[in-house]
Amino acid sequence: MHGFREEGTEKEHVALTFGDVSDGAPVLGRLHSECLTGDALFSLRCDCGFQLEGALQAIANEGRGVLLYLRQEGRGIGLLNKIRAYELQDAGADTVEANLRLGFAEDQRDYRLCLPMLQHLGISSLKLMTNNPRKVNALTELGIQVAERVPLQTGLNPHNHRYLLTKAGKLGHMLGNLHQGEVAED
Numbered sequence: 001m002h003g004f005r006e007e008g009t010e011k012e013h014v015a016l017t018f019g020d021v022s023d024g025a026p027v028l029g030r031l032h033s034e035c036l037t038g039d040a041l042f043s044l045r046c047d048c049g050f051q052l053e054g055a056l057q058a059i060a061n062e063g064r065g066v067l068l069y070l071r072q073e074g075r076g077i078g079l080l081n082k083i084r085a086y087e088l089q090d091a092g093a094d095t096v097e098a099n100l101r102l103g104f105a106e107d108q109r110d111y112r113l114c115l116p117m118l119q120h121l122g123i124s125s126l127k128l129m130t131n132n133p134r135k136v137n138a139l140t141e142l143g144i145q146v147a148e149r150v151p152l153q154t155g156l157n158p159h160n161h162r163y164l165l166t167k168a169g170k171l172g173h174m175l176g177n178l179h180q181g182e183v184a185e186d
């Protein structure tokens with residue numbers, strides 16, 4: 001485990017590595033944005049906890065990989081604002097509309113902080129586990145090669161179905177099999 005402090009925000013980020021990641025070959029990796037509710041409190045409103053567990057399992061299976069745990073709670077708006085956004089969503093807004101109503105962009109994340117973290121670890125090429133094209137583009141622009149995008153689709157349930165549809169429809173996430181009929185109702 002490697003700890004990093006971001007200049008300016010003073011946020012503390014963490015990298016977990018498994019095996020030798022600095023030999024130059026593409027590394028199975030995940031940029032995971034903090035989600036206290038999903039990652040630690042088992043919320044079913046999103047897919048974050050399932051993705052975190054799935055990514056760590058995949059890295060363990062591969063015997064080699066990296067997870068950057070980025071303190072970008074709520075797509076960068078912070079925990080308390082995410083709770084406010086959830087209240088708006090309970091009143092009918094979707095996840096993007098809620099952010100906009102609170103005066104934020106739909107996605108406030110900035111991935112530039114990943115570059116010094118990956119450089120420190122000797123990683124220049126990733127097999128990136130994500131459904132989010134913005135992460136692929138951001139890393140590529142930073143000069144990190146994305147040798148492969150590995151889909152990370154897991155945790156679909158009745159509570160996050162609408163949220164995932166919005167991510168696919170408005171945020172460009174590459175998610176297949178989101179049809180209502182395939183979701184068991186509770």
Ligand SMILES: Nc1nc2c(ncn2[C@@H]2O[C@H](COP(=O)(O)OP(=O)(O)OP(=O)(O)O)[C@@H](O)[C@H]2O)c(=O)[nH]1
Binds near residue numbers: 047
């Ligand atoms: N503002 C806001 N943030 C949310 C909401 N639900 C989850 N999040 C945050 O969204 C971030 C995860 O982003 P996602 O869009 O789910 O996934 P991603 O990281 O972009 O893409 P993947 O790599 O495919 O997982 C975490 O920081 C969560 O806290 C929501 O309704 N509103």
Ligand SMILES: [Zn+2]
Binds near residue numbers: 035037038039046047
């Ligand atoms: Zn989440």
